[in-house]
Amino acid sequence: MDPADFYTGIVAEIYGPLKSFSQDPEPYAAFIQQTGMPALELGCGDGDPLLELRRRGLDVDGVDSSADMLERFRRRADEQDIRATVFHQRMEALNLPRRYRAIFLAGPTFTLLPDDATALAALRGIRAHLAEGGTALVPLFTPAPTPTEQIGRVRTAATPDGAELRVSVVAEQRDETARTQTTLLRYERHHGSDSTIEERPWIMHWYTRDQFDKLATTVGLAVTAVTDSYGKPAPADGTGLLHFRLQAT
Ligand SMILES: C[S@@+](CC[C@H](N)C(=O)[O-])C[C@H]1O[C@@H](n2cnc3c(N)ncnc32)[C@H](O)[C@@H]1O
Numbered sequence: 001m002d003p004a005d006f007y008t009g010i011v012a013e014i015y016g017p018l019k020s021f022s023q024d025p026e027p028y029a030a031f032i033q034q035t036g037m038p039a040l041e042l043g044c045g046d047g048d049p050l051l052e053l054r055r056r057g058l059d060v061d062g063v064d065s066s067a068d069m070l071e072r073f074r075r076r077a078d079e080q081d082i083r084a085t086v087f088h089q090r091m092e093a094l095n096l097p098r099r100y101r102a103i104f105l106a107g108p109t110f111t112l113l114p115d116d117a118t119a120l121a122a123l124r125g126i127r128a129h130l131a132e133g134g135t136a137l138v139p140l141f142t143p144a145p146t147p148t149e150q151i152g153r154v155r156t157a158a159t160p161d162g163a164e165l166r167v168s169v170v171a172e173q174r175d176e177t178a179r180t181q182t183t184l185l186r187y188e189r190h191h192g193s194d195s196t197i198e199e200r201p202w203i204m205h206w207y208t209r210d211q212f213d214k215l216a217t218t219v220g221l222a223v224t225a226v227t228d229s230y231g232k233p234a235p236a237d238g239t240g241l242l243h244f245r246l247q248a249t
Contacts, residue, residue, distance in 0.1 A: 003114045003203050004065040004090045007045065010187045010198050012068035014165045016046055017157035023106040025049035025056075027229045027243070028137075032058050035135040036101035042091040042122075043109035046072035050106075054084045061098065062086040092118045094125030103129060104137035108241060111140065114180065114203045116215060124219045127248060136221070136246040139229070142206045142239075143181050146172050163191035170199060180205045212244060221246040 007015060028049050032039045037059040044050045044062030046069050053060045054077075064070050067088050077084055087096060092113065103126050113119045126136045146169050154168040166188040174181045181204045189196045207215070213223050225245040226234045234242050 001200060003112060004092075006112070006200060006202060007064075007066040008068045010189060010196055011200065012046075012066060012072060013189065014157070014167055014187055015069070016072060017159060017165055018155055018167055022048040024229070025052040027231070028104055028106055029053055029056060029058065030231070031104055031135075031137050032060065032102045036133075038098055038100050039102035039104065040096070040098075040100040040129065042094075042103065042105045042126075043112070044073065044086060044106075045069045047076045048106070050084060050086075051076060051080060051082055054082045055080070060084070061096070061100075063089050063091060063094065063096070065090040091125060092121035094122075094129055096129055098129075099131040099134070100129055101131050101134045102137070103134065105139060108139050108141045108143075108204075110138050111143065111204045111206055114205050115178070116205075116211075119205070119207075120215055120218060123215055123221060123246075126246070127219050127221050130248055134247070135224070138212075138244045138246065139241050140207060140212060140244060141241045143204045145174055145181065146183060161191070163189055165189055178205075179207065179211075209238060209242075216244075216246055217249075220249050222249045 039060040041050045041060060041062045044064050050060055050062045070086055070088055073086055113122055130136060151169050154166050157165045159165060168186050170184040170186050172183045183202045184199055185202050186199045216223055223244050224247050227243050228234055229241055229243055
């Protein structure tokens, strides 16, 4: 399976009910207010924080590679009476009709791009879709290995129609040279005598600050700031979620 298709089928179904945490919309609202509109969220998924940003009247479009996540997005938008334009595209093959003052990812979605070549293609697309003077915001982190005691631990949720959803980590491999961690996840849906069980590899790929700087420079972008999620100076040890701001050179 292509990593861009990971959040489809049973994974998209389980994503909402088993989501442990939603991105705080504040840093992204503040970013858009500072840098201007229109804005674009890459990897908007089923709508956090894009729906809240639209509810506040901000002009933000979305892009996601999963038609199943976008279907859930549209359903939630209808329920909340919110209008939003979303595009079914991969961020590494962006081709949109507008140019944006602000392009961002909410949380570390950029680490779902499985290698430097795909990241480079995504950064090239970001560069091409920035309006003159526009800014991009890419949150990055280095994932920690899953603690051994959590391997095999099952998290469950129930759907309104009475199905039981389950997700667990089966195994994990980490490659420090390729900077990737591949977590084999097992997704299950049980409803009466009906069961669906699927195992999928979830890949995360990370960067040192220098490596990300170099990729950005290659496509005509420059890192203009690195902060924590709330715009404060990044911690000196470089840990946690870092917000990289990029502008065209
Ligand atoms: C962890 S979810 C985050 C969704 C949402 N922003 C949230 O916080 O709930 C990551 C999203 O990125 C999308 N995605 C993954 N790879 C992508 C790619 N190459 N291009 C566009 N979207 C991608 C997935 O389909 C998924 O909806």
